[in-house]
Amino acid sequence: MAHGEVLEFEExxxxxxxxLLRSARRLVPDPVDAQDLLQTALVRTxxxxxxxxxxxxxDAYLRRVMINTRTEWWRARKLEEVPxxxxxxxxxxxxxxxxxxxxxxxxxxxxxxxxxxxxxxxRHWEQMSTEETAAALGMxxxxxxxxxxxxxxxxxEELERRASDEHDQFGAGVPEREERERCAA
Numbered sequence: 001m002a003h004g005e006v007l008e009f010e011e012x013x014x015x016x017x018x019x020l021l022r023s024a025r026r027l028v029p030d031p032v033d034a035q036d037l038l039q040t041a042l043v044r045t046x047x048x049x050x051x052x053x054x055x056x057x058x059d060a061y062l063r064r065v066m067i068n069t070r071t072e073w074w075r076a077r078k079l080e081e082v083p084x085x086x087x088x089x090x091x092x093x094x095x096x097x098x099x100x101x102x103x104x105x106x107x108x109x110x111x112x113x114x115x116x117x118x119x120x121x122x123r124h125w126e127q128m129s130t131e132e133t134a135a136a137l138g139m140x141x142x143x144x145x146x147x148x149x150x151x152x153x154x155x156x157e158e159l160e161r162r163a164s165d166e167h168d169q170f171g172a173g174v175p176e177r178e179e180r181e182r183c184a185a
Contacts, residue, residue, distance in 0.1 A: 002050070009049045012058060013042060023063055027070050037073075041065040108158045116151035123148055 017038075024034040024041075035161050052058055087173040109117055115137075123144070134141045
């Protein structure tokens, strides 16, 4: 490649690298992988720079190289998987219960007054100190503490009530079902 074309390529990379990196980040979820993808695509494009007649199409060309490279990486990773007869002992964490707990908590939070909800969210989800919460909500630290105490007590009551309702709903029917099964036999 001629010296003028090398300079032209360097100038192109300097002016377009941010936009190209954004494109790479859309193609792969990991930011480090996105940088690797862009670097690989730039190396491949550098070797063919003189073959790109219309340099206005360089972005499209480079994005196509990134897509092809990502596809090659995906295929190579997929081929590295080897099926085995015996599964490893390590278990995979099932987050279903966590999602159910989070959904239940979000539903139970609806029983709180807006002020109580704000205090709980800031103290426990945002992990703000009592003083930070007080400043954010425009109240005294003592008010934050008492509001939080009452809110947590209300949440406990609601959890207990729902657990009791669920037990009554599902647990009370068991003896009746057993009695019907005994009669039918």
